[in-house]
Amino acid sequence: MDKVKNLKRFSLNDNVLDLADLKFLPRWVILVIDILILILSLTASHLLIMGLEVKHYDVFPLLYVFMFLISVNVFYMYIFKTYLGVIRHSTFVDLFKIFLANLCSNLTIIIINYTYYFGSQQKVVLIPFLGLYFAISCLCLFVFRLCVKGGFNLIKENKRSLSxxxxxxxxxxxxxxxxxxxxxxxxxxxxxxxxxxxxxxxxxxxxxxxxxxxxxxxxxxxxxxxxxxxxxxxxxxxxxxxxxxxxxxxxxxxxxxxxxxxxxxxxxxxxxxxxxxxxxQIEDLLNRKQIKLDNLEVKKRHFQKTILVTGGAGSIGGEIVRQVALLEPLQIIILDQSETPLYDTELEMRELYPHINFKFILADISNLSRLEPLFAKYNFSMVYHAAAYKHVPLVEDNPHEAVLVNVLGTKNLALLSNKYNVNRFVMVSTDKAVNPTNVMGASKRVAELFVQSLQNLEGNTTKFITTRFGNVLGSNGSVIPHFRKQIEKGGPVTITHPEIVRYFMTIAEACELVLHAGTMGAGGEIYVFDMGDPVKILELAKRMIKLSGFEPDIDIKIIYTGLRPGEKLYEELLSDNARTLPTSHDKIMISKDPSMQFAEIDQLTDLVIEFSKKEEKQEIVRILKSIVKEFKSNNSIYESLDK
Missing domain, CATH: 3.40.50.720 (NAD(P)-binding Rossmann-like Domain)
Structure with a gap:
């Protein structure tokens, strides 16, 4: 038998009676209340009969008759267990049990009444009186339960509404x-x-x-x-x-x-x-309507094909894998040099796409001897090259690593794609490759030039395609997650310069562009995307602070740290001497940047790679500047090389 949880909980709490936490009353208490309701119903029925000037039969004393009626009613309540239901959770079933108990009780009295009549020619109970008693008792028992249920619901609703x-x-x-x-x-x-x-x-x-x-x-x-x-x-x-x-x-x-x-x-x-x-979130406000192109053609390019995605454990690479997995490829090879993110990606992909044949490769793209067996073993139809070092200040301090990964790694993959007749090679580049002011952007521009040069190489059958876009919302190391962490810690939010602006797009949008570019390209193109209006980082930070429920410069301070080495105020998608050509979609354009012959860029990249292996920073950057004429260092130790 359930007990009352704690009678002390009947106290007032914030002016609301805390009955919502009350557990079930003992069942005998419910039965006693029901009996009291029956007595009241019987009394009301008697008064109504008296008011109509109708007299009861006087075969037996009226008190004995009433006690007998109540006893029979209680007997059927026990039979149908009407008192066992939790009143505040009463349902139609509970009410129906009460109806049956009262109906059986009255039918039993009627049978006894007429049985006695056939034996003695006298009736014990008035039939109209029984009808009144049946109606009133059912009604009162119903109303009691409905009132208790409604009262509890009202108390719970009021209590809940406070919070x-x-x-x-x-x-x-x-x-x-x-x-x-x-x-x-x-x-x-x-x-x-x-x-x-x-x-x-x-x-x-x-x-x-x-x-x-x-x-x-x-x-x-x-x-x-x-x-x-x-x-x-x-x-x-x-x-x-x-x-x-x-x-x-x-x-x-x-x-x-x-x-x-x-x-x-x-x-x-x-x-x-x-x-x-x-x-x-701020991403919802920066979001634009996504590109929608010919998905049938995209699926045709990937259906039952073997796809390689480098940097597949990163933000862009991981999203490319997710989108390719929806196109029913034969196999997806995911390559990355970062062990833990690759393992996390494996767990995620195998859970999300159990029907896809994945292969996860831990490897460094600058290691040619590690890559070539993969190209020899798998008949890659498409290579999505998203592996790169991208953090501007870190790469500025370590230009040799930028060259080994962004230049040598790209060169290895592109040459192997050419050698093993991969149908399409799609490189993920960045707007920082345009008029670069840092080593990272310059290394990506060199990679673009090398990939383009292979297109017209004698005997080449691979279509080499480059996609170039700006900052991606929510990607690893991007400004929005960084700001979010700073706000969660109570600030301050750090911005390098009050006038700095950037282009933004969503990860899904960026990767959809990459897939469609790989489908649209005839080879040798650099695709750029209409990214809308640039966003002022200061305004972005203020909006994020307000969306978090704080006031900028009052609750969360904004401080300026100065431009980092190699950083510039404005990013560009097109170089000064580039022109664009339209495509079948008004938001996607082809940038006609100056290109280089394979022999020339091949020799220069070999040279800068050689110096990178020796970690000769000044010489590395000097060669990068000789390859990328528009590379002018900004706020960097390499500015002296521009004089």
Whole structure:
């Protein structure tokens, strides 16, 4: 038998009676209450009969008759176990048991009544009286249970609402209503929907899901007049254009409202809705509409083919692997020199794509003797080359490593692709290769020149393609995760210069470009992407701080550390003397950069590689500058080489 958890919990807590934590009462207490209800029902029925001036039969004393009625009723309550149900969790089944118990009780009395009548020609109980008693007792027992259940639910709801975040849903369309329905039917969600914000200023006198609809202007006026008591707003990002999203986010941030992002409809149907409703992130505001090209042609290029992805444990390489895995290749070979990330990638890929034949290779792309057996063993159809050293300050201090990985590694892979007749070689480059001001960008530009030179080499059958884009949101070492960590620690947020700007794109978008470029290319092209407007890093940092619920320079300080070696204020996607050609998609262009003959670039790369093995930094950078004429060092120890 369940006990009362703790009678002391009947105390007031924040002016709310804490009955929600009360455990089940002993079953005998419920039975006693039910008997009292039967007695009251019997009394009410008797008074009604008396009021109608109808007399009871006087065969037996009325008290004995009433006691017999109650006894029979209690007997059937025991038979049907009506008192065992937890009242606050009463269901139709519980109410039906009460109905059956009372019905059987009355039928039994009627049978006894007429049995006695046939023997003595006298009736014991009035049939109308039994009918009244049946109706009133059922009604009272039902109402008692429903009131207790409703009372507990009300107390729990009030208690829960104290800790819930009061929010509005932005929008009053079908999608907004669908999301609201899911939230309202999910008691574990920490949200209390107050209403809907209409995109229109036309006032309507209706409610949605019993929640009010407030016009756009009235909502703004309430915020400005300080009469809004909500904690946040749930935004359906897919329903808004970029400028609309910017307007609303700026408004909410101005009045310190928390901004939540609604999940996609397919995620609303999962049991993990709590984790699918998240605060809006800076990536959501920088995100643009993704490129959509001929996916059938992309699939045709990968279907039942063997694909090599270098740097497959990195941000870009890993996403390329994920997208290629969806195209049903014969096999994906993932190569990386970083042991732990490669192991983590293996665990992830085998879990996500158990039907794909993966092979994970731990190797350094600068080691030709390690690479060639792989090309000899596997008949690679496509090579995606994403392995590279990319951190500007580190590479500036270690130019020999940049050459060994970014130049020698690329050279090894490209030459092997040519030798083993790989159909397509797609290199992932960077906007820092354009008019480079650092060793990293220069080394990537040299790699571009070498890859391009192989296209017109006599006997070549491989299509060599280069893709060039800017910063990728959320990639390893990018500025946004760095800022996020600094904000989580309470600041300060460090920015190198108040005027520094960068282009951004999503990882998925970048990798989709790489796959499509590999499909579109005829060979020798450098593809560049229309990345929209550049983003000022200072403004990005301020937005991230506000989205985290803090005030820039008040709660979280912003400090400037000065440009790092090799860093420049503005990145470019095209060199000064380059022109572009259109493609079949208006967001993808071909950059016609100056190129070099294979013999020349082959000799120069051999030279810079030789000096890299000796770790002669000045000589390495001097040769890089002789290859990449536009390479001018900035804020670097190598600036003297430009004089």
């Amino acid at each position: 819930r975040k009061k929010i509005y849903i932005l929008g009053d369309d079908d999608l907004s209503v669908a999301i609201a329905q899911v939230i309202l039917s999910s008691p574990n969600l920490p949200f209390d929907i107050q209403g809907f914000i209409s995109y229109s200023n036309k006032k309507v006198n209706i409610k949605l899901l019993d929640k009010k609809i407030i016009t756009k202007q009235n909502f703004i006026n309430n915020l400005r007049n300080g009469i809004s008591d909500i904690n946040g707003v749930l935004v359906i990002k897919e329903a808004l254009q970029k400028d609309e999203l910017e307007f609303w986010v700026n408004l909410f941030l101005e009045y310190n409202l928390k901004i939540y992002k609604a999940p996609a409809m397919q995620k609303l149907r999962t049991n993990d809705i709590i984790n699918n409703i998240k605060t809006i």
